[in-house]
Amino acid sequence: MNVLAYMVPLALLLGLAALFGFMWTLKNGQYDDVEGSAHRILSDDDVKK
Amino acid sequence: MAEQLDLSLYVKRADDGAARMDLAIEGITCAACLDDIERGLARVPGVAHARLNLTTHRLAVTWDETRLRPADIVAALKSIGYGAYPFEQRRVEAEEEARAAWLLKCLGVAAFASMNIMLLSVSVWSGNVSGITQETRDFFHWCSALIALPAAAYAGQPFFTSAMAAIRSGRLNMDVPISLGVLLALGMSVYETLNHAEHAYFDSAVMLLLFLLAGRYLDQAMRRKTRAAAGNLAALKGEAATRLGVDEAGAETLTIVPVAALQAGDRVLVRPGERVPADALVLAGKSHLDESLITGETDRRAIEPGAQVYAGSVNFDGALTLRVTAAASGSLIDEVGRLLETAGEARTRYMRLADRAARLYAPVVHVTALLTCVGWLIVGATLHDALITAIAVLIITCPCALALAVPAVQVVASGALFRAGVYLNSPEAIEKLAEVDVAVFDKTGTLTLPEPRVANAADIAPDLLAMAARLALSSHHPLAAAVARASGRAMPFAEAVETAGQGVEAMVDGEAARLGSAAFCGGDDDAGETAAGASSLWFAHAGRSARLLVRQTLRVDARAVIDDLRAQGLEIHILSGDRAGAVEPVARALGVDAWRGGLKPQEKIAAIEALKQKGKRVLMVGDGLNDAPALAAAHCSLSPITAVDMAQGQADAIFLGEKLAPVAQAVDIARRARALMRQNLWLAVVYNFIAVPLAIAGYVTPLVAAAAMSGSSVLVTLNALRLRAHAIKTPSETSAAPSDAAALTLAERTTR
Numbered sequence: 001m002n003v004l005a006y007m008v009p010l011a012l013l014l015g016l017a018a019l020f021g022f023m024w025t026l027k028n029g030q031y032d033d034v035e036g037s038a039h040r041i042l043s044d045d046d047v048k049k
Numbered sequence: 050m051a052e053q054l055d056l057s058l059y060v061k062r063a064d065d066g067a068a069r070m071d072l073a074i075e076g077i078t079c080a081a082c083l084d085d086i087e088r089g090l091a092r093v094p095g096v097a098h099a100r101l102n103l104t105t106h107r108l109a110v111t112w113d114e115t116r117l118r119p120a121d122i123v124a125a126l127k128s129i130g131y132g133a134y135p136f137e138q139r140r141v142e143a144e145e146e147a148r149a150a151w152l153l154k155c156l157g158v159a160a161f162a163s164m165n166i167m168l169l170s171v172s173v174w175s176g177n178v179s180g181i182t183q184e185t186r187d188f189f190h191w192c193s194a195l196i197a198l199p200a201a202a203y204a205g206q207p208f209f210t211s212a213m214a215a216i217r218s219g220r221l222n223m224d225v226p227i228s229l230g231v232l233l234a235l236g237m238s239v240y241e242t243l244n245h246a247e248h249a250y251f252d253s254a255v256m257l258l259l260f261l262l263a264g265r266y267l268d269q270a271m272r273r274k275t276r277a278a279a280g281n282l283a284a285l286k287g288e289a290a291t292r293l294g295v296d297e298a299g300a301e302t303l304t305i306v307p308v309a310a311l312q313a314g315d316r317v318l319v320r321p322g323e324r325v326p327a328d329a330l331v332l333a334g335k336s337h338l339d340e341s342l343i344t345g346e347t348d349r350r351a352i353e354p355g356a357q358v359y360a361g362s363v364n365f366d367g368a369l370t371l372r373v374t375a376a377a378s379g380s381l382i383d384e385v386g387r388l389l390e391t392a393g394e395a396r397t398r399y400m401r402l403a404d405r406a407a408r409l410y411a412p413v414v415h416v417t418a419l420l421t422c423v424g425w426l427i428v429g430a431t432l433h434d435a436l437i438t439a440i441a442v443l444i445i446t447c448p449c450a451l452a453l454a455v456p457a458v459q460v461v462a463s464g465a466l467f468r469a470g471v472y473l474n475s476p477e478a479i480e481k482l483a484e485v486d487v488a489v490f491d492k493t494g495t496l497t498l499p500e501p502r503v504a505n506a507a508d509i510a511p512d513l514l515a516m517a518a519r520l521a522l523s524s525h526h527p528l529a530a531a532v533a534r535a536s537g538r539a540m541p542f543a544e545a546v547e548t549a550g551q552g553v554e555a556m557v558d559g560e561a562a563r564l565g566s567a568a569f570c571g572g573d574d575d576a577g578e579t580a581a582g583a584s585s586l587w588f589a590h591a592g593r594s595a596r597l598l599v600r601q602t603l604r605v606d607a608r609a610v611i612d613d614l615r616a617q618g619l620e621i622h623i624l625s626g627d628r629a630g631a632v633e634p635v636a637r638a639l640g641v642d643a644w645r646g647g648l649k650p651q652e653k654i655a656a657i658e659a660l661k662q663k664g665k666r667v668l669m670v671g672d673g674l675n676d677a678p679a680l681a682a683a684h685c686s687l688s689p690i691t692a693v694d695m696a697q698g699q700a701d702a703i704f705l706g707e708k709l710a711p712v713a714q715a716v717d718i719a720r721r722a723r724a725l726m727r728q729n730l731w732l733a734v735v736y737n738f739i740a741v742p743l744a745i746a747g748y749v750t751p752l753v754a755a756a757a758m759s760g761s762s763v764l765v766t767l768n769a770l771r772l773r774a775h776a777i778k779t780p781s782e783t784s785a786a787p788s789d790a791a792a793l794t795l796a797e798r799t800t801r
Contacts, residue, residue: 004185008192012165019161026153036103039080 053119053303054289058310059135067097068114070122073284075132077106082131089129096122107136107275135307136284145273152266155204159259162200166193167755170252171563174752183245190242195234197251205231207265221785223407223452226414227732231257234444237437243675244497250444253754257449260762268456275472279703282690288324291318293370310362311373319369322525323359336367339527342693343674345493347601359674361693365527366550383696388650388678401477401685402723403455410451418442420460421745434747442744445754446737450761454729457769462722465772469714470705471687478701481685482715483723484666488614489657489683491671492625492635492646497601498707499672499691501527503535504583504598513595516557517588520545520564524553528665529564538722541694552586561591570594586663603638610637610709617716620665626675653679671714672696685710717771725772729765736761 030037074086084110090099095116098215101108110122119135126133167335169189174696176186204226212224231254238249293316294302303318308326310452311317316332325338337349342361351357358371382565422439426432427743441752466472473479490496514535521532523545542555542562552565570587571594583600604610611621622643625632629646636644646655657679660667669676669683672692680686680699688700697703704711740757743749749757 004188008189011168012196015161015165019157022157022161023154026150026157031153033102033104035080036083036101039083039103043084043141043310 068244071134072133073281135286156262159204163255193251264456333368334369337365339363341493445744450733461772482719485668487620487665490624494672502602503529560591613713
């Protein structure tokens with residue numbers, strides 16, 4: 001029981017971190033062009049030298 | 050007088066002074082285009098940033114305004130092989146995007162919450178079997194409550210707001226029982242947790258939200274995709290106007306501007322073959338206008354200074370100088386506007402299938418819950434137990450499957466329609482389209498192609514026709530444009546010379562080739578009778594000559610589509626604004642007996658109302674300004690993409706392309722979709738017939754509720770996907786090669 005008292009909230013915190021990650025990607029517009037992103041990752045010239 | 054392209058209307062300025070413009074890009078075929086475009090623009094000096102959205106085919110460019118004009122960017126794109134059209138996001142589209150982001154946020158929260166709560170719930174369920182201590186269970190329930198309450202408060206907003214709006218206006222929609230179910234499930238669970246009870250329904254409440262949000266998001270995403278594609282099309286066909294101005298030196302200037310940039314009082318020049326860009330008064334010039342897009346009339350109207358002209362008419366022979374008028378006026382426009390107001394009222398009363406189901410469903414469910422409570426009290430249960438059972442009934446009947454039944458089908462159906470070239474304007478279009486039993490067609494631009502074609506192409510030697518088409522590319526005359534369309538892509542001849550009012554001439558294989566009037570080409574204009582509505586052109590080369598008949602022709606598959614619609618049980622009518630003499634041959638060619646010509650807008654409405662009186666549901670297909678009120682009055686309406694804006698605004702859906710096939714496909718897909726919607730609703734009802742007695746008897750544990758709810762939701766979704774299997778088959782069925790009879794042009798039919 002004791003172990004649950006901190007393991008469960010810890011698990012929830014991890015879940016929350018994922019939720020915030022999702023919100024961040026949403027805010028960054030990462031779902032605006034799903035098709036383009038799939039191809040963009042293959043081209044490496046967007047790195048400014 | 051050099052002509053300059055002025056796109057300043059579309060340029061937005063950022064805070065740091067950089068200019069920004071959105072462009073719809075034409076010609077994107079694969080992912081490689083992405084690199085092509087972005088790198089190509091990066092090389093243009095002055096361009097700061099270019100980013101292409103491959104999903105929507107839109108490009109956002111920012112650049113330094115001191116070094117580059119917007120027209121240069123369009124030119125740069127053209128030089129690498131892509132058409133670019135400046136583009137302004139419509140307000141509805143921006144709103145939909147904001148709503149999509151909001152729904153996605155709600156969905157994210159609901160997904161997080163339901164997964165974590167399920168983790169805790171599964172532990173409790175297995176614990177209940179293997180022996181869990183009271184305090185562990187309470188702890189898990191409190192953890193669940195901690196997640197569920199804020200999550201539901203956030204993710205439930207789309208449902209709560211819509212339910213509140215419905216109740217306030219005294220209606221019932223599907224969101225009312227949903228909100229009630231969620232709130233009751235949460236409330237009861239908190240109460241039970243306080244009392245250290247065994248059962249809590251936090252997982253059911255949040256999972257319900259998750260399923261429904263997923264359905265709603267997908268539905269909305271499909272609509273957004275359609276809208277984006279339609280927006281691009283609008284940008285692509287957005288026309289330019291030649292504005293006359295005076296520069297500082299007092300010299301006349303010609304500026305090409307997008308039509309949207311025109312303001313009242315502007316003077317514009319319209320050359321032969323161009324479209325009138327806005328409603329205007331004629332200042333100077335004499336010409337004939339083809340107003341078929343406005344009135345359906347195929348005969349050209351003679352225009353003199355002082356006449357009112359409407360946007361969308363095509364200038365035929367002489368150059369015109371026009372003054373743009375502020376608000377469109379004139380008897381026709383006013384009348385159409387007035388008729389639209391009255392005709393539009395009827396359609397807001399349409400009630401969607403899901404809402405009708407909700408209206409039946411909600412009272413039944415709530416009465417059942419009440420009876421359950423009263424029943425248990427009579428049998429002798431405590432008030433607490435009776436209430437818990439009654440609430441369990443409400444939770445289990447919370448219409449998850451019912452609420453998904455319609456949107457799930459809608460998503461698949463709009464996808465199928467999208468692939469068939471039909472873009473939906475209104476969300477209820479599918480349901481309305483499925484109900485129609487009469488199809489009323491406009492003639493000009495709907496049954497016939499919007500632009501005239503060479504009607505006797507089959508009678509002319511192919512090499513001669515190809516040469517004429519190539520030569521026609523060098524002329525601006527509308528008749529020449531029709532000839533140019535007679536053959537595929539070709540290069541114009543290098544040194545073609547156009548003589549205004551006469552024709553074009555070029556040297557081909559050392560001999561003069563001429564396309565134009567009979568006198569210009571040495572032809573005999575009296576040869577053969579000119580059928581009404583047709584114009585003739587002559588072509589001569591090296592002693593051979595041909596007479597080309599140019600007229601409105603039927604869409605190639607018109608007959609096949611009409612037959613198909615008839616086979617689907619629809620009654621076909623033709624209501625045209627064109628004179629009876631021009632309508633009759635079309636009706637005869639299509640085998641339609643119920644046709645009328647020379648109709649004014651209000652007569653079209655009257656005809657549709659008469660059909661409605663007989664209890665018919667009318668599908669109106671039309672494109673002209675004169676069709677707009679009829680489109681609004683009909684039960685459901687379709688417009689081709691070439692239709693005037695006012696007609697498109699009234700239509701429930703727009704179809705693309707030169708074929709009429711999308712109309713038949715749309716009716717077919719909509720009918721299948723509606724059948725599936727009904728099936729799904731019945732599935733939901735059957736589910737309730739099984740689940741409700743269990744709930745009344747008090748056997749519904751949270752585990753049963755979770756299993757039943759997700760099971761029924763998955764079932765209706767899978768059932769909806771069956772439409773996809775059908776829809777993939779349909780294009781090959783309906784757009785099969787048109788029969789030879791249907792492919793014949795109107796001219797050939799009438800001469801038989």
